[in-house]
Each structure stands twice: as C-alpha cells, then as structure tokens.
Amino acid sequence: MSVPNAEPLYLGIDLGTSRSVIAASNGVEAEVLSIVGWPKDFVAQRALGGREVLFGAEALEHRLAVELYRPLDNGVLRDGTPQDQRAVAALIAHLIALSQPEGRPLRVAVGVPAECLRINKLALRNAVALHAEKVVLVAEPFAVAYGLGALLHAIVVDIGAGTVDFCVMHGTMPGERELRSLLTAGNAIDRQLYELLRERIPEASLTLEMARQFKETYGFVGPNDHPIKVRLPVAGRLVTYDIAAELERACTHIVPPIVETLIDLIAAADPEYQESLRHNILLAGGGSQLRGLAAALTREMERFEPCSFRCVPEPIRAGARGALALIRDIPESFFSQL
Amino acid sequence: MTAHPLPTPSPGAMPAMPAVKETLWHGVVTQNLALVLSAAPQRPASAPAALAPARVRRLKPWLGAVLAVGLSLLPRPTGVHPFPTVAPPQSSVLSSGDLLAAAEVTIGPASWLAGDAIAAFQAAPESATSALSDTAARSPARLPIAALLGLSFRTLVIDPGHGGKDSGAVGPSGLREKDLVLDIAQRLRARLLQRDGYRVLLTRTQDVKMTLKQRVAFANAAGADLFISLHFNTLPQEHINLVETYYFGTEVDAVAAALVAQENRGSEFAAGDFRRVLARLGDTFKREESRALAHSLHQALLAAVGAHDPTRLDAGVKTAPFMVLLGLEAPSVLLEISCLSHPAEERRLADSAYREQLAAALERGLLAYLAPNAAPPVRERYWPSHALR
Numbered sequence: 001m002s003v004p005n006a007e008p009l010y011l012g013i014d015l016g017t018s019r020s021v022i023a024a025s026n027g028v029e030a031e032v033l034s035i036v037g038w039p040k041d042f043v044a045q046r047a048l049g050g051r052e053v054l055f056g057a058e059a060l061e062h063r064l065a066v067e068l069y070r071p072l073d074n075g076v077l078r079d080g081t082p083q084d085q086r087a088v089a090a091l092i093a094h095l096i097a098l099s100q101p102e103g104r105p106l107r108v109a110v111g112v113p114a115e116c117l118r119i120n121k122l123a124l125r126n127a128v129a130l131h132a133e134k135v136v137l138v139a140e141p142f143a144v145a146y147g148l149g150a151l152l153h154a155i156v157v158d159i160g161a162g163t164v165d166f167c168v169m170h171g172t173m174p175g176e177r178e179l180r181s182l183l184t185a186g187n188a189i190d191r192q193l194y195e196l197l198r199e200r201i202p203e204a205s206l207t208l209e210m211a212r213q214f215k216e217t218y219g220f221v222g223p224n225d226h227p228i229k230v231r232l233p234v235a236g237r238l239v240t241y242d243i244a245a246e247l248e249r250a251c252t253h254i255v256p257p258i259v260e261t262l263i264d265l266i267a268a269a270d271p272e273y274q275e276s277l278r279h280n281i282l283l284a285g286g287g288s289q290l291r292g293l294a295a296a297l298t299r300e301m302e303r304f305e306p307c308s309f310r311c312v313p314e315p316i317r318a319g320a321r322g323a324l325a326l327i328r329d330i331p332e333s334f335f336s337q338l
Numbered sequence: 339m340t341a342h343p344l345p346t347p348s349p350g351a352m353p354a355m356p357a358v359k360e361t362l363w364h365g366v367v368t369q370n371l372a373l374v375l376s377a378a379p380q381r382p383a384s385a386p387a388a389l390a391p392a393r394v395r396r397l398k399p400w401l402g403a404v405l406a407v408g409l410s411l412l413p414r415p416t417g418v419h420p421f422p423t424v425a426p427p428q429s430s431v432l433s434s435g436d437l438l439a440a441a442e443v444t445i446g447p448a449s450w451l452a453g454d455a456i457a458a459f460q461a462a463p464e465s466a467t468s469a470l471s472d473t474a475a476r477s478p479a480r481l482p483i484a485a486l487l488g489l490s491f492r493t494l495v496i497d498p499g500h501g502g503k504d505s506g507a508v509g510p511s512g513l514r515e516k517d518l519v520l521d522i523a524q525r526l527r528a529r530l531l532q533r534d535g536y537r538v539l540l541t542r543t544q545d546v547k548m549t550l551k552q553r554v555a556f557a558n559a560a561g562a563d564l565f566i567s568l569h570f571n572t573l574p575q576e577h578i579n580l581v582e583t584y585y586f587g588t589e590v591d592a593v594a595a596a597l598v599a600q601e602n603r604g605s606e607f608a609a610g611d612f613r614r615v616l617a618r619l620g621d622t623f624k625r626e627e628s629r630a631l632a633h634s635l636h637q638a639l640l641a642a643v644g645a646h647d648p649t650r651l652d653a654g655v656k657t658a659p660f661m662v663l664l665g666l667e668a669p670s671v672l673l674e675i676s677c678l679s680h681p682a683e684e685r686r687l688a689d690s691a692y693r694e695q696l697a698a699a700l701e702r703g704l705l706a707y708l709a710p711n712a713a714p715p716v717r718e719r720y721w722p723s724h725a726l727r
Binding site: 184326337 | 355358361362363365366367368369370371373374503504505506507508547549550551574658662
C-alpha cells in the first residue's frame with residue numbers, strides 16, 4: 001500500500017472573470033472558462049452521462065441543457081448570492097481537482113483584482129480555504145510581476161475580461177497608491193462591439209458571445225488596411241459583413257483609460273525613478289494579446305513622455321505562474337503565522 | 339507578439355533581489371494576516387453600548403437620511419442574471435465521475451466563422467446595473483432622484499483637462515487641447531457666475547499639470563454637486579469631426595461598503611444585502627444624474643458644433659469609468675467637445691467667437707439639466723450606420 005504524499009502541493013490560481021488558470025508545483029497547468037453549469041432536469045443530466053455539474057467550454061457547449069453561471073464579475077464574486085457562492089466554490093474545487101492534488105496538503109496563492117474590496121477578498125479566501133491548508137491572496141498584477149522577477153521600477157498592466165489591473169513595483173509591497181483597477185476591460189470591449197454591430201446591422205442575429213469571439217479572433221488597435229469579414233445569420237441565412245471599423249472602435253476604447261491611469265501612476269511615483277518606470281511597462285492578461293495594443297499605447301503615451309511597452313510571455317498564464325512562484329518561495333516559518 | 343527580455347537592474351544601484359523578495363514575503367503574509375484578523379468575530383467589549391453610538395456617529399448624516407428615503411423608493415431588484423436563475427441542486431459535491439482530465443480547455447473557431455448555423459444564445463445584460471439603465475431607457479419620463487430627494491446643485495466644478503507639460507491633443511496647425519479647454523472653461527464660468535445661486539470652480543485656472551487624483555480631491559474637497567471635465571478628441575482620420583460624451587459607469591463605494599459591513603455584523607442581515615442596497619442607491623443616483631447631465635450637455639454641443647459643421651458625427655453618450663470620474667462623489671461627465679484633429683474644426687477653434695459659442699452651448703446644456711422640468715434623456719447612441727472609412 002503506497003504511503004500518502006504528505007509534502008504540500010503548491011498552487012497558484014488566477015480566478016478571472018472570463019478564464020481561470022491554475023498552476024501547480026507538480027507541473028500541472030490548466031485553464032478553464034469561468035463558467036459553471038448544472039443540468040436543468042433529470043433528462044439533461046441523463047443526456048450528460050449522469051454528471052451533476054459541468055465546467056468551462058463543456059458547460060458552454062451544452063448550454064441548452066444546463067443552467068449556466070458565470071460566478072465572477074470584475075474579478076470577484078458576482079453579487080454574492082447563494083447560487084454564485086455555490087458556483088465559485090464548485091469552480092475552485094474543479095480547478096484544484098485538475099491540479100491532481102492526490103490528497104496532499106495544499107498551499108494556495110490566489111490572484112485578486114488590484115483594488116479588490118475586503119469583503120470580496122474574504123469571500124474568495126473562504127471559498128479556497130475549504131480545500132487548502134494555507135491560503136494567501138495577492139493582487140493579480142503583483143503576482144505577474146513576482147513571477148517575472150520584475151520587482152524593481154516596473155509597472156504591470158494586467159488586461160483581463162472584467163478588470164484592467166495596474167501595479168507599480170518599487171521593491172516593496174505595493175500599497176494603495178501603487179495599485180489600480182479599471183472596469184473598462186475585455187468585457188467592455190465585447191459589449192461595445194456588440195452594440196456597434198447591432199446598431200449597424202440590426203437585422204443580424206448577434207449575441208454577446210459572438211462579439212467576444214470576434215474580438216478574440218480579429219481584435220486589433222490602430223491602423224488597419226484590410227477588411228475583416230465575418231458571416232452573420234440574417235433570417236436564417238449567413239451574410240458576410242466587414243466589421244473592421246466596429247472592431248477597431250470597440251478595441252480602441254480601452255486605450256484612453258489605460259493611458260490616463262498610467263500617466264497618473266507615473267506622475268505619483270518618485271521622480272528619480274519615473275524614467276525607469278516609463279521604459280519598463282509590462283502588459284499581461286488576455287487583453288494584452290490585442291493586435292497593435294502595445295504600439296497604440298506607445299503612440300498615445302508619447303504625447304506625455306516616450307514609454308516602452310512589452311508583452312509578457314504567455315500572458316494568460318502569467319498571473320497563476322506568478323502566484324505559484326510566490327507561494328513556493330514563502331519560507332515555512334512564515335506559514336506558521338497564517 | 340514578441341517577448342522581449344526584461345531589463346536587469348545593476349547590482350550596485352539596487353537592493354539585492356533576495357532581500358527584496360523577503361520584504362515582499364513579509365508584506366504578503368502581513369496583509370493576509372490583517373485580512374484574516376479583520377474578519378474574526380468581535381470579542382465582547384467592556385462597554386459595548388459605548389461602541390455602537392461611536393459607529394453611528396461615523397455614518398454621514400446625509401447618508402443615513404438618503405438611505406431611509408432611498409430604501410422606500412428603490413424598485414425591487416430585478417434579479418437580472420446573465421442566465422436563468424434556477425437554483426442549482428443543493429449538493430454541489432463533485433464525484434470522481436464529474437472531473438475532467440487536466441487539459442487546456444480553449445474555445446475553437448466559432449461555427450459561424452466556418453459558415454454553420456448558430457444556436458441562439460441568450461444575450462442578457464452583464465449586470466443588474468446595465469439592466470437598470472435599459473429599463474430606464476424604455477420607460478416613460480422618470481422623476482429625477484435629485485428632485486425626489488429635494489437635492490439642489492450649487493457647487494459646479496469645471497475641469498479643463500490636461501495642462502502644463504501635458505498638452506493633450508495637438509491640432510494640425512499646433513493648437514493645443516490644454517489651452518482650448520482652459521479658455522472655454524473660463525468662458526463658461528464667467529457665464530454661470532452671472533446667474534444667481536451657483537458657485538463655479540475650476541480645477542485649474544492656469545497652464546499647470548494636475549494629476550487626476552488632484553482634480554478628484556479638489557472637487558470632493560470643494561463639495562462638488564456636479565463635475566464636468568472638458569476635453570477635445572483627436573482621431574487618425576482627419577476628415578472626421580465628432581462629439582462624444584462620457585459619464586460615470588458602475589462602481590461600489592468602498593467606504594460605504596466597509597462601513598455597512600461593520601454596522602451589520604451580528605445582525606440578521608448579511609453584509610452583502612446592504613452592500614447591494616447601498617451600491618444600488620449610490621450607483622443609481624450618481625449614474626442616473628450623470629446620465630441626464632451627459633445627455634443634456636451632449637445635445638447642446640451637437641447643435642453648436644453642427645451649426646458650423648453639418649458633417650459632424652454624433653458618437654453618442656457612453657459610460658466609461660475614467661479615473662477622473664471614478665473617484666468623484668458627485669454626478670460627473672467627461673466631454674469630448676469636438677475633434678481637434680479636424681483641420682476645419684481647428685481653424686474654428688482658433689476663433690474666440692466660436693469658443694464663446696461653445697461655452698454658451700455648455701451653459702444651455704447645463705441649465706437645461708438643472709431646470710426642474712428638464713426633458714428625460716434619450717437612449718444612448720453609438721456610431722451611425724454608415725462606415726467610417
């Protein structure tokens with residue numbers, strides 16, 4: 001009979017409004033859409049092979065047979081209703097199960113939005129603590145910075161679906177002055193694109209999910225000299241439309257808030273290090289993959305002062321990996337306090 | 339996207355990385371300890387009766403009054419949820435059969451991109467607040483919350499954007515946004531001061547750089563009842579001139595939420611219930627009043643700019659949590675008056691008479707909003723149906 005492994009398993013979790021990612025010290029990494037689905041009735045459950053709950057893309061695929069929940073909004077628990085709490089608890093349990101814990105004690109670091117309220121932090125912490133021996137919460141952009149070793153005179157801009165989070169690193173824990181959150185993020189782009197297309201093509205059958213797909217597939221910021229054609233259902237037939245203008249407009253509208261926030265953060269920083277900050281701005285999160293975003297931000301910031309933007313490698317997983325790196329590095333003696 | 343190597347700090351000038359990391363570990367543990375301890379149940383105090391009045395005194399008097407009135411006026415929450423709100427089964431314990439194998443789960447190319455038929459997917463509003471605005475847009479003329487609560491607007495803060503080293507947009511012939519907005523703000527202030535009852539302040543009266551935080555702090559310290567931030571747009575398409583207006587988006591007031599959480603500890607109500615009520619009340623007031631103000635100013639600017647440029651586009655009224663709007667307690671809007679990048683518009687802006695007309699339009703829009711029988715807002719609009727290019 002094998003002896004259970006008593007060595008802790010370290011987990012870094014990025015609970016995102018759109019996607020959740022887990023990175024484990026045993027090498028497992030997984031990424032799941034932040035969607036939970038419960039079968040609508042016994043017929044649906046039978047059709048789904050008897051399963052009581054579905055997650056991620058599978059839940060979305062069977063959306064007609066399940067009640068879908070997106071338990072996170074702007075990076076934190078949506079509204080805090082019992083259904084949302086059950087959904088986020090199920091999502092966290094699913095993520096942890098994906099990491100193959102095999103009965104090992106868990107030590108988990110969870111990334112939260114930069115300006116997360118204490119109430120929301122507690123709710124998330126309590127949900128994770130059901131499974132973990134030790135839990136720490138950290139600001140998501142801070143986790144990204146830690147994982148990349150960008151701890152001195154760097155700014156991390158984590159562009160997610162619910163929030164855009166900012167963190168200024170000066171070699172110490174970022175405080176309120178160094179952390180910001182904007183609510184104009186990926187979901188806002190989806191809504192904007194959806195409204196623009198509905199305005200222009202009212203006869204087309206369009207959904208928010210379709211708008212999100214268009215953004216993720218074709219989204220761009222800045223000049224574009226070729227059409228972007230998609231086929232939309234119109235009265236049961238598929239008609240081709242060029243949506244380049246709407247895509248550009250929708251994707252571009254997150255640029256001004258990001259620029260304004262960066263200007264404010266840099267201006268508030270120690271003047272001796274502002275130049276270093278300007279040339280060490282890191283873009284992370286799914287939104288950083290928008291084509292042309294870094295160039296557009298560079299152009300906009302040039303009107304203020306020249307800045308340099310870089311996209312981190314594998315931006316969607318950077319937060320979870322950073323959280324994992326942090327929880328693994330914290331010495332054992334520190335854990336005794338928690 | 340190419341990943342570039344991150345710069346490494348020179349060892350002599352920077353603290354050693356292990357020391358930095360240890361500082362960060364301490365910080366993480368300390369913050370989490372504080373979070374855990376703040377959530378611990380309160381030990382009985384030696385004089386618990388004395389504690390309660392102190393907490394009550396910290397509640398702003400106006401907030402208590404507004405709560406009392408607002409709770410009776412608020413509509414029932416619509417309970418809007420992106421998906422049908424059928425309660426899930428009581429047991430959410432996973433069985434081994436429910437678990438998926440560890441795998442990267444990604445969305446493949448959507449079927450409509452490949453030309454297949456699409457199953458309808460409910461496109462509901464993302465949040466209850468969005469649903470609230472949709473309901474307001476469809477409903478007949480609403481009674482302004484400000485009027486219901488007998489609130490008046492006396493202190494008006496006008497914020498000329500940019501300033502100092504931050505020129506803002508620069509037109510083709512060199513006109514700078516920072517100069518234009520300051521000029522128009524001063525003209526607007528002069529007009530408003532001729533009317534009784536208004537205290538009109540500018541966040542800056544000179545060509546100086548002010549951070550967004552400073553602007554917000556100024557307005558909040560001044561007790562602003564309304565906040566209007568003036569800007570000019572710039573577009574790569576020089577042939578386009580447009581007017582667009584932003585107002586405050588959705589947020590939860592952190593101070594109120596934390597205070598309510600303390601107040602409700604030990605009561606029958608969950609902190610979440612009051613948080614939602616407070617958030618809805620505060621959100622509703624600021625959002626609705628900001629929306630009404632935005633529409634009134636937007637219509638006035640459309641007419642003024644359109645009188646000189648019939649081709650000007652209406653980019654509509656939108657929500658946006660710009661930092662300068664986010665921290666304000668008062669209804670607030672941000673105006674992109676017109677496009678400085680449009681050569682003809684820039685030439686008009688060089689003319690003081692045109693700037694005076696714009697100030698007059700802003701005055702009309704503001705007064706139309708402040709008048710008790712102001713017209714209800716029209717539904718937000720976005721781009722017109724024709725293509726940009």
